[in-house]
Amino acid sequence: MxxxxxxxxxxxxxxxxxxxxxxxxxxxxxxxxxxxxxxxxxxxxxxxxxxxxxxxxxxxxxxxxxxxxxxxxxxxxxxxxxxxxxxxxxxxxxxxxxxxxxxxxxxxxxxxxxxxxxxxxxxxxxxxxxxxxxxxxxxxxxxxxxxxxxxxTLLPLVEHHAQLLQVAGLRRPGRELPDEAGTMRQLFGDRLEQEGIRLSSREQEVCIGLLTGDTVPQLALRLNVKNSSIETYLKRATAKLGVSGRHGLARWMAGN
The missing domain is CATH 3.30.450 (Beta-Lactamase)
Structure with missing residues (x-):
């Protein structure tokens, strides 16, 4: 930034x-x-x-x-x-x-x-x-x-804003609900490839889940692990991304 x-x-x-x-x-x-x-x-x-x-x-x-x-x-x-x-x-x-x-x-x-x-x-x-x-x-x-x-700083946020508006537009009544996690998975994977960063499958799942609105307890239930394990995966992932916490993850995804 x-x-x-x-x-x-x-x-x-x-x-x-x-x-x-x-x-x-x-x-x-x-x-x-x-x-x-x-x-x-x-x-x-x-x-x-x-x-x-x-x-x-x-x-x-x-x-x-x-x-x-x-x-x-x-x-x-x-x-x-x-x-x-x-x-x-x-x-x-x-x-x-x-x-x-x-x-x-x-x-x-x-x-x-x-x-x-x-x-x-x-x-x-x-x-x-x-x-x-x-x-x-x-x-x-x-x-x-x-x-x-x-x-x-602002232009990457505008690009991310446009992507989110596109996903929201696809979710309007009368349209088939898209796989929001799948869309975010593609965007997240593209960002990782651009930065040359490798995350484990669990680290990626936690990041994608948090970016699409899941809570730590929801992720823990879905992945059948403890809440503390989700926090550990997040800490490992954000350390590799060079940021800290969930807000840091969101800013990284926005291109900052």
């Missing part, structure tokens, strides 16, 4: 509390609001939008844009123009996370200053767009640098 890279906010208790609340709200309706409160407390903005872009199979155009949440002033306050062609091309062809700044021309009406933070995986793009009123000054270099630092 790189939120503490800025000396101005080093060891800020409120920042850690806000970050904890943000991590806990992934997949919930209040996620965007939690992120808006965190970001606007560091860099003045009047609105924040979260979205997931899906490119076509050839990655030559945007196939779908899904809104993941928004917070701040109503969207009517901001009537931004579409991204210019070169900016769209940079997003479609990106390899590393991007920061795109769009300033409002002097005397322009309706448009707002924007700072877009973008990450990618395959043909997906996750976008955090921060808006500032056109009557205010544009984002400074120091503010852009801080937003870039924040993006190292």
């Amino acid at each position: 790189k939120l503490t890279d800025s000396r101005t906010h080093h060891h800020d208790p409120l920042l850690y509390l806000q970050l904890g609340a943000l991590v806990a709200s992934t997949g919930d309706q209040g996620f965007a609001e939690q992120m808006f409160e965190l970001v606007s407390g560091l860099v003045p903005i009047h609105r924040l939008d979260l979205s997931e872009w899906t490119l076509d199979s050839e990655q030559t155009r945007i196939h779908q844009v899904k809104v993941l949440g928004n917070a701040g002033y109503p969207a009517a306050v901001t009537t931004t123009r579409p991204l210019r062609h070169p900016l769209l091309q940079s997003i479609m062809r990106m390899e590393d996370p991007l920061l795109i700044q769009i300033n409002t021309p002097v005397n322009a009406e309706g448009d707002a200053h924007q700072c877009k933070l973008v990450s990618r995986s395959g043909n997906r793009r996750w976008v955090i767009c921060c808006y500032r009123q056109p009557t205010q000054r544009a984002f400074s270099l120091a503010e852009l640098s801080l937003l870039k630092t924040l993006s190292d």
Whole structure:
């Protein structure tokens, strides 16, 4: 996590509390609001939008844009123009996370200053767009640098938020209930492979169970072991992951 890279906010208790609340709200309706409160407390903005872009199979155009949440002033306050062609091309062809700044021309009406933070995986793009009123000054270099630092933590959370919303959408009435543990098992296995970490089968089962909402007694009953054994498996697993406890496990799964 790189939120503490800025000396101005080093060891800020409120920042850690806000970050904890943000991590806990992934997949919930209040996620965007939690992120808006965190970001606007560091860099003045009047609105924040979260979205997931899906490119076509050839990655030559945007196939779908899904809104993941928004917070701040109503969207009517901001009537931004579409991204210019070169900016769209940079997003479609990106390899590393991007920061795109769009300033409002002097005397322009309706448009707002924007700072877009973008990450990618395959043909997906996750976008955090921060808006500032056109009557205010544009984002400074120091503010852009801080937003870039924040993006190292916030963008993985947006991706995790999108995954949880997808699972929740599949569970709406009228649809066949998916195997939530199976979905989490796949996501968890992918994360382990990315990090080159190996866990025992029991350690994995405990982690997946806790990530999908099981309690320690429920896991102990299902695995036919004592509660203390579940805690031991968790301690061994989180030690290998380089984190501590259930909250550390959730943050690791979110990409922090």
